[in-house]
Amino acid sequence: MKLLRYGALGQEKPALLDSKGALRDLSGTIPDLAGKALTAASLAKIGAIDPESLPIVSGSPRLGACVGDVRNFIAVGLNFADHAAETGAEIPKEPILFNKAPNCIVGPNDDVIIPKGSVKTDWEVELAIVIGDGGSYIPEDKAMAAIAGFCVCNDVSEREFQIERGGQWAKGKGCPTFGPLGPWLVTTDEIKDIQNLGMWLEIDGERVQNGSTKTMIFGAAYLVHYISQFMRLDPGDVITTGTPPGVGLGFKPPRFLKGGEVVTLGIEGLGEQKQNFVAYKG
Incomplete structure (x- = not known):
């Protein structure tokens, strides 16, 4: 579904x-x-x-985030081998985890606001996992049964806040509107192989990310298993799983969003997003 x-x-x-x-x-x-x-x-x-x-919905209404009332919005860093290579980072021995603020979640086509003082707002097309039954200490071979489905996430990031301001990555990851989700939550039965889906992102029609979930270092089932060792995963929790190469930070010289750009992105079988990036106006 x-x-x-x-x-x-x-x-x-x-x-x-x-x-x-x-x-x-x-x-x-x-x-x-x-x-x-x-x-x-x-x-x-x-x-x-x-x-x-069921009643048909008329017209073309706004689409909200495909899951509501998210309590935990967990993210995985440097989880694509080719993305780690473009940043010059070592392959992680275990998943790198951080949190995005749940209230940064917006609809797939809503405007994204570049935060006040931002000089390094970046883009990241990602596969997101939505938890179904969840639990703690989930065995890897039972992990897919704990998942309700999958969706597209743009893990919007402010790299100066994230990397240069000290402390944890959360500073650059949870700004308002930094978590577009959707358009759909696609249930697991519709996805033949979650570890072999094409992913892409374009800025003003220019393709900058073109990857696949097959280069994920830690796959979806393992991530659910791993994260459940440290916290209980509840129904509706979201895990966004990392990005392929082509982010602004990886360009030489780096390239970031200033406002006025149109960003489109998608994952095979999971649909597409389209966002206008808007400079903060106070």
């Missing part, structure tokens, strides 16, 4: 995308695409519904 949320910011309703590309309202079945609505039992209930029995 391809599940999504639509409507005005803060008033999103759950929906699914039918086989003809129409939005079908799910608000009579679940209150939101969030929390316990993402457990295996809930998704099985949704999957048993005939989409044509």
